[in-house]
Amino acid sequence: MSPLVIIIDDEVDITTFLGLALEDAGYRVQTLNEATHAMELLRRERPDLICLDLLMPEQTGASLYQEIRLDTTLRQTPVLILSGLNAREELGQLLHQDPNLEPPAGYLEKPVEAEAFLQLIQQLLGVGDTPDGESPA
Amino acid sequence: MNGFAWRDNQAATLLEEMPCGVVIIDSNWCIVDHNRAFADVYGESVGKPCYTVYKDRGTPCADCVARDTFADGKQRILEESGKDRHGQTIHYLAQLTPLSEDGKQVTHVAAITTDLTATKRLQREYQTLFEKVPCFVTVLNRDRRVVKANEMFRRTFGEPRGEFCYRLFKQRRTECEDCPAAKTFSDGLSHTSQHIGTACDGSPKHYVVSTAALVRGESDDITHVIEMCLDVTDMVKLEEEKLVAERLAAVGQTVAGLSHGIKNIMTGLEGGMYVTATGLKKGDHSRIERGWEMLERNMGRISELARDLLSFSRGDQPNPQLIDPAQIVKEVTALYEELAAQNDITMSIQIQADIQPASMDPGGIHDCLANLVSNACDACKLTHDSERKVTIRLIEESTVIAFEVSDTGCGMDNDVKQRAFTSFFTTKGSGGTGLGLLTTRKIVQQHGGEISFNSTPGVGTTFRLSFPRKRLPNPAAAETTDTKGADNASTR
Numbered sequence: 001m002s003p004l005v006i007i008i009d010d011e012v013d014i015t016t017f018l019g020l021a022l023e024d025a026g027y028r029v030q031t032l033n034e035a036t037h038a039m040e041l042l043r044r045e046r047p048d049l050i051c052l053d054l055l056m057p058e059q060t061g062a063s064l065y066q067e068i069r070l071d072t073t074l075r076q077t078p079v080l081i082l083s084g085l086n087a088r089e090e091l092g093q094l095l096h097q098d099p100n101l102e103p104p105a106g107y108l109e110k111p112v113e114a115e116a117f118l119q120l121i122q123q124l125l126g127v128g129d130t131p132d133g134e135s136p137a
Numbered sequence: 138m139n140g141f142a143w144r145d146n147q148a149a150t151l152l153e154e155m156p157c158g159v160v161i162i163d164s165n166w167c168i169v170d171h172n173r174a175f176a177d178v179y180g181e182s183v184g185k186p187c188y189t190v191y192k193d194r195g196t197p198c199a200d201c202v203a204r205d206t207f208a209d210g211k212q213r214i215l216e217e218s219g220k221d222r223h224g225q226t227i228h229y230l231a232q233l234t235p236l237s238e239d240g241k242q243v244t245h246v247a248a249i250t251t252d253l254t255a256t257k258r259l260q261r262e263y264q265t266l267f268e269k270v271p272c273f274v275t276v277l278n279r280d281r282r283v284v285k286a287n288e289m290f291r292r293t294f295g296e297p298r299g300e301f302c303y304r305l306f307k308q309r310r311t312e313c314e315d316c317p318a319a320k321t322f323s324d325g326l327s328h329t330s331q332h333i334g335t336a337c338d339g340s341p342k343h344y345v346v347s348t349a350a351l352v353r354g355e356s357d358d359i360t361h362v363i364e365m366c367l368d369v370t371d372m373v374k375l376e377e378e379k380l381v382a383e384r385l386a387a388v389g390q391t392v393a394g395l396s397h398g399i400k401n402i403m404t405g406l407e408g409g410m411y412v413t414a415t416g417l418k419k420g421d422h423s424r425i426e427r428g429w430e431m432l433e434r435n436m437g438r439i440s441e442l443a444r445d446l447l448s449f450s451r452g453d454q455p456n457p458q459l460i461d462p463a464q465i466v467k468e469v470t471a472l473y474e475e476l477a478a479q480n481d482i483t484m485s486i487q488i489q490a491d492i493q494p495a496s497m498d499p500g501g502i503h504d505c506l507a508n509l510v511s512n513a514c515d516a517c518k519l520t521h522d523s524e525r526k527v528t529i530r531l532i533e534e535s536t537v538i539a540f541e542v543s544d545t546g547c548g549m550d551n552d553v554k555q556r557a558f559t560s561f562f563t564t565k566g567s568g569g570t571g572l573g574l575l576t577t578r579k580i581v582q583q584h585g586g587e588i589s590f591n592s593t594p595g596v597g598t599t600f601r602l603s604f605p606r607k608r609l610p611n612p613a614a615a616e617t618t619d620t621k622g623a624d625n626a627s628t629r
């Protein structure tokens with residue numbers, strides 16, 4: 001079965017874009033546009049990789065990331081942080097506030113290009129090629 | 138007293154019991170009799186010279202006033218100081234009365250002394266306090282002339298020389314319209330207000346003045362008022378510097394945030410292009426349409442961002458007019474009623490009665506309130522609770538007008554709270570540009586007001602716009618206007 005990626009971003013256009021790009025590359029995808037019920041979905045689906053936006057209503061990606069890292073079932077799941085802000089700076093602040101927090105597997109600053117995104121996903125999942133071997137558009 | 142020939146029994150008792158010192162001196166300055174109160178202070182003194190007892194001297198005083206009374210038979214009152222029986226300095230008021238056995242020749246002088254030591258000490262303490270207190274302190278008469286001023290006042294505004302207070306404080310030719318001293322002369326109560334004066338070196342002085350009735354005349358009318366002024370110039374300067382620093386910081390945030398906003402839109406456009414391109418490649422019309430919609434939506438966001446940015450950057454100065462704040466609340470509520478109903482949100486307003494017109498930019502305040510109500514509705518839309526409420530309140534406490542917008546929406550966590558006033562920060566995804574609260578804060582600050590909020594995740598948020606009346610800008614037009622201007626301004 002191809003790897004499952006869950007994308008959490010409050011911007012519908014971004015989840016649509018990245019979701020389709022991943023599906024086109026043969027991944028299984030689920031998307032979520034709010035953070036409130038994210039933990040339920042993640043625990044239930046146990047994805048192979050999580051793409052997480054840093055800035056969302058109700059609960060920010062940063063606090064959700066902390067929650068994921070503390071969860072026994074999700075602790076090992078690689079997380080790719082997406083950010084419209086300065087991702088390095090944002091992550092630096094987050095890790096400074098919580099020195100015990102493990103850094104995310106990767107981060108990507110918006111704007112995101114499909115090709116670069118898919119390459120990073122491959123790299124993080126440790127697969128040699130996209131699941132269906134099709135290169136993105 | 139029992140050694141003096143003129144007293145009868147009743148007089149002796151009376152003199153003995155008097156609460157002030159009474160002493161009889163003969164023409165050789167010898168004390169021939171005194172009462173108990175005198176002895177309490179100076180000790181048993183009969184037979185001793187008065188100058189020894191009063192002044193601890195060995196010879197008569199050169200300026201002896203009793204000598205004059207012996208000479209002309211006239212009564213005298215004088216203020217003196219000397220030593221008591223313990224060698225302590227005391228101050229006293231002495232009344233010298235001539236006594237005569239034959240009604241012609243003054244043979245003795247009676248001195249009645251009242252101890253003024255405690256009064257003198259209080260006077261000295263009052264004087265030190267008056268002079269050294271780190272405030273400008275003046276005493277005004279009914280003509281508003283400064284009859285007394287303390288050291289700090291004299292150093293800052295110059296010697297008063299009986300000049301009018303408004304001339305000394307503000308270099309004005311006429312009395313100030315909101316003179317707190319005039320109010321105290323009129324009602325006897327204390328009044329406090331903030332003013333800007335001009336020091337003798339020409340520099341502006343900001344001070345908060347408090348007045349109090351100081352002296353009353355025979356018919357209980359106030360003859361003098363004391364003004365105590367706290368110099369807040371440094372505080373005002375710091376406030377101004379803080380405002381400048383905040384504005385500079387806001388510029389920095391704006392530049393950084395602009396990049397963030399554009400990056401999000403670019404991702405949307407990138408996505409639109411990807412979906413359209415792959416749709417064309419696959420011959421999938423539905424996907425092409427989807428991609429095209431994404432492109433259109435994000436192009437629209439660019440327009441929206443440009444418009445909000447323009448709104449934020451322009452209109453540096455508000456256009457204040459005397460308006461009824463309640464009217465703005467009603468107009469904004471009416472504007473959002475339909476949207477609220479569509480989303481099952483109950484809107485209610487609570488307006489305190491008798492709030493007087495205030496000098497505000499109707500368009501600006503309308504925009505601020507509309508932005509808060511819009512945010513409150515959005516927050517409610519994010520909850521799954523059945524009870525969705527937005528409440529708008531207008532209150533005035535201690536001359537501070539406050540607009541409050543409360544919602545039972547999703548609330549904010551600490552991270553969101555910290556970023557609430559960061560430009561281009563939005564939690565609404567493609568639904569907002571993140572400039573709303575920043576623009577609101579700018580307008581509120583231009584009115585001398587403050588914006589604050591309380592929020593609990595999952596419970597709701599209350600935003601409060603507070604406007605102290607004394608800090609509101611002066612109205613551009615003197616007459617009260619209706620808030621129709623708000624309709625125009627809502628498109629600012």
